[in-house]
Amino acid sequence: MVSKQAAANGVPRFELAERTLDNGLRVIVQQDHTSPVVSVHIMYHVGSKHERKGRTGFAHLFEHLMFQGSEHVVNDAHFRFVQDAGGTLNGSTWFDRTNYFETLPANELELGLWLESDRLGFFESAITQEKLDNQRDVVKNERRQSYENRPYGLAMETILRMAYPEGHPYRHPTIGFMEDLDAASLADVKEFFRTYYAPDNAVLVLAGDVDVDRAFELSDRYFGEIDRGPGARQVTAPEVAPSEAVRNEIYDNVQFPRVYIFHHSPALGQPGFEAADVLSYLLADGKSSRLYRKLVYEERIAQDVSAHVWPTEDCGLSFIVATARPGVEALTLESAILEVIDDVRAGELTVREAEGGVNRALRSLVNALDGVGSRSDALATAATFLGRPEYINEIFGRVQEVTTDAMVEVAERWFLPERRATLHVLPQRANGESK
Amino acid sequence: MRAGQKLDRERRPPPGPAPRIQLPAFRRFRLSNGVQVLTIRHDNLPEVSARLVLGNGATSDPGGRSGTALMVARALTEGTAERSAGDVAAALDHLGARFSLDVNHDSTVLSLDFLSRVQDAAFDLLAEIVTQPAFEANEIGRLKEERLDEIASGLDEPRVVASLRWNEVNFGEHPYGMRTGGVEDTVRAIDRDVLRDYHSNYYRPGSATLILVGDLPGAAELEARLERAFGGWQGESTPAEALDDPQPATTRRLWAIPWDGPQSELRIGGIGISRLDPDYPAVIVMNAILGGLFSSRINMNLREDKGWTYGASSRFDARKLRGPYYTGTAVDARASASAVREILGEMERMKTEPPSAEELELAINALTLSLPRLFETVGQVSGRVAQQVIYGLPDDYWEKFSEFVRAVTRSDVERVAERLLDVERATIVIVGPVRDFTAELEALGAVEMRDIYGRPLEG
Numbered sequence: 001m002v003s004k005q006a007a008a009n010g011v012p013r014f015e016l017a018e019r020t021l022d023n024g025l026r027v028i029v030q031q032d033h034t035s036p037v038v039s040v041h042i043m044y045h046v047g048s049k050h051e052r053k054g055r056t057g058f059a060h061l062f063e064h065l066m067f068q069g070s071e072h073v074v075n076d077a078h079f080r081f082v083q084d085a086g087g088t089l090n091g092s093t094w095f096d097r098t099n100y101f102e103t104l105p106a107n108e109l110e111l112g113l114w115l116e117s118d119r120l121g122f123f124e125s126a127i128t129q130e131k132l133d134n135q136r137d138v139v140k141n142e143r144r145q146s147y148e149n150r151p152y153g154l155a156m157e158t159i160l161r162m163a164y165p166e167g168h169p170y171r172h173p174t175i176g177f178m179e180d181l182d183a184a185s186l187a188d189v190k191e192f193f194r195t196y197y198a199p200d201n202a203v204l205v206l207a208g209d210v211d212v213d214r215a216f217e218l219s220d221r222y223f224g225e226i227d228r229g230p231g232a233r234q235v236t237a238p239e240v241a242p243s244e245a246v247r248n249e250i251y252d253n254v255q256f257p258r259v260y261i262f263h264h265s266p267a268l269g270q271p272g273f274e275a276a277d278v279l280s281y282l283l284a285d286g287k288s289s290r291l292y293r294k295l296v297y298e299e300r301i302a303q304d305v306s307a308h309v310w311p312t313e314d315c316g317l318s319f320i321v322a323t324a325r326p327g328v329e330a331l332t333l334e335s336a337i338l339e340v341i342d343d344v345r346a347g348e349l350t351v352r353e354a355e356g357g358v359n360r361a362l363r364s365l366v367n368a369l370d371g372v373g374s375r376s377d378a379l380a381t382a383a384t385f386l387g388r389p390e391y392i393n394e395i396f397g398r399v400q401e402v403t404t405d406a407m408v409e410v411a412e413r414w415f416l417p418e419r420r421a422t423l424h425v426l427p428q429r430a431n432g433e434s435k
Numbered sequence: 436m437r438a439g440q441k442l443d444r445e446r447r448p449p450p451g452p453a454p455r456i457q458l459p460a461f462r463r464f465r466l467s468n469g470v471q472v473l474t475i476r477h478d479n480l481p482e483v484s485a486r487l488v489l490g491n492g493a494t495s496d497p498g499g500r501s502g503t504a505l506m507v508a509r510a511l512t513e514g515t516a517e518r519s520a521g522d523v524a525a526a527l528d529h530l531g532a533r534f535s536l537d538v539n540h541d542s543t544v545l546s547l548d549f550l551s552r553v554q555d556a557a558f559d560l561l562a563e564i565v566t567q568p569a570f571e572a573n574e575i576g577r578l579k580e581e582r583l584d585e586i587a588s589g590l591d592e593p594r595v596v597a598s599l600r601w602n603e604v605n606f607g608e609h610p611y612g613m614r615t616g617g618v619e620d621t622v623r624a625i626d627r628d629v630l631r632d633y634h635s636n637y638y639r640p641g642s643a644t645l646i647l648v649g650d651l652p653g654a655a656e657l658e659a660r661l662e663r664a665f666g667g668w669q670g671e672s673t674p675a676e677a678l679d680d681p682q683p684a685t686t687r688r689l690w691a692i693p694w695d696g697p698q699s700e701l702r703i704g705g706i707g708i709s710r711l712d713p714d715y716p717a718v719i720v721m722n723a724i725l726g727g728l729f730s731s732r733i734n735m736n737l738r739e740d741k742g743w744t745y746g747a748s749s750r751f752d753a754r755k756l757r758g759p760y761y762t763g764t765a766v767d768a769r770a771s772a773s774a775v776r777e778i779l780g781e782m783e784r785m786k787t788e789p790p791s792a793e794e795l796e797l798a799i800n801a802l803t804l805s806l807p808r809l810f811e812t813v814g815q816v817s818g819r820v821a822q823q824v825i826y827g828l829p830d831d832y833w834e835k836f837s838e839f840v841r842a843v844t845r846s847d848v849e850r851v852a853e854r855l856l857d858v859e860r861a862t863i864v865i866v867g868p869v870r871d872f873t874a875e876l877e878a879l880g881a882v883e884m885r886d887i888y889g890r891p892l893e894g
Binding site for chain 2: 084088109113114356
């Protein structure tokens, strides 16, 4: 339970309980009676990095199929049951994992457990070619909507191709490529399910208005009878050795150039991760941040700038993105960003701006952990990637301890030309075409 | 299987006893200058969500100066009587506080999220930026350029183009037809005096409500604290000009906007209801069945049956006056005309094929049993309370909400469908490769070809 006392030093502390069922399913309970709601969240240790050649996008397509019914839950009934209970639900696919979650009124905990255990224990008998074909169409439309028909929508997949060598598990995007989506067969679906969807390849998190003992008892009741899997082969995306800087440019149906600067960086929870995260706040979160101040406010060459560290399990990635104002060249933006990085590497950070970065990162963490849904996600991620759900408590201290030196060290080690990929997305007109 | 009864997987497990829903009880008081304060303690985490609600928004923009309300709100953090823009930014960022703003047609909501350990400084800073903005000329010039860039960038996005143009066709000359941030010409016409005037007319203690939710100090301490921070704010409010409701169209309008891409963005709808319309509960139930829920008729048809889209949904945006309702989706371009026909067909079917008992129950349950999770985080709570303030909903509104919604019958749904869903007078906008299927579109009505700015094009 979260107590006021526990929050005395200005950051929260979450009480956690953990147990592993006989079949290997790890169950984590975070009891919090503030609101009469509960989150049921299951995370499978399989994502796009596990996909084989010619089947990109498969983990995500499979995620869609998990909403199409199982032996005791007909076709689209999954959605109806959750909505009828006043709940909400979704799923998502990432490089390293796939998750499924419901937030429900607290008295509907068993509904969530029934739905999740049915599609883990009784999935195969319900899957059909027709469902696969329908969801393949839905996913192709997701790709069109969120990537192909969106300005700058193909930048990320381009930069992944630049930053990772041929065959690297992080080299392709989770949405996958159209021809690979076309190639996915019902046999692939079944094989993928048997390999990766097993209790011993998953973490179940129950957070909210639930008692710990009852949570464990019910988890065992619904999931206990499901057999272990064959021992899924885990994939570790290897760190990419520094080599030469890569750069590229692509043309899109846009008016303004945009610059993407990508650096390899520490993975989630690894040494330097929190420093890299705080550094991203200090660089581009808030109007006093270094990049915003220089690019948007002082030099007025950018419309916007952002910096992010992606929370990956293996070799991490961070990027800076800025969009040019009218009449500004991509190279001008790029040089300005690199000047800021050079300043950081030269140790120009002040203690005061570091404090601000830490404070922004803390406030953002607390906001993100407020709802039981996002708190479960953070717990499941920490358990899956680090084997350590307590990381969601440790992170507050680790963030508070980030110093200017730690951030300079991140910049010195990671923000180097030989760990960098730079992409310019340019208006098609510059390529001799008209809009 | 462990001890106890054998698990029956055939049926959905019965729910436990319904939890007692604790909706926020707020404490209400006024500061000596008239600012209304609503506070809710919600202290499981050491954070506070503050929202300052002002009852005027973009419909109070002066003539020919659309975008004023938005720019006033954006200018607040760009320098005050005490500090330069850079110093305001540095102060907010050092506290770790996040300032955000929502200027819509009816209201302005200024939000500040912060950890409770910095709340004294956060209150002072919020008061300073709201009451003493400098509106310094250089900063205003910069904000105008930023807004113009933003307007231009929006035209790169077919979904933005579709929404903007649909809104203009749907509302015509009514102020709801003007986008809240203004357009190029009106933004250019804004100057420092326009902003100052708007601020002195509408940023007044008597028309402001401060909502605080989170880990707050005791009543006496908080009142004293707020009195110190906001007490210097003085002045009389200017009543806003009363506007008439927008009127529904008399004919179907169909705009086709050429855009090369693999999908078409569709917007289809008309004029809906105001937030205080007595039919509001019936309308949200009807909308849940039509296109509001994942399991709604429109989404099941277009996504789960046809596979034409990643998702399609409908919504009624109930405002101070009658707001819009529309179905929005992005569909495989090859299915564009068919998708329009299916959406119009579903609108019509709400009248000819009233909801089944299951559909009605699902909609009512989804709307009422979801209340606990809609009041979970500090931001959710302050946001819901802000809706009460903006639309003048009674203090016990959320307590009574379930009762109102549960009272909706099948004939209520039929009645509001009949009243509002009018396919013959629907406003339809399609942004996509429309020249590939012009003939198909012409079967749906008189097609007006327009460019992304809404200017007529030759067929």
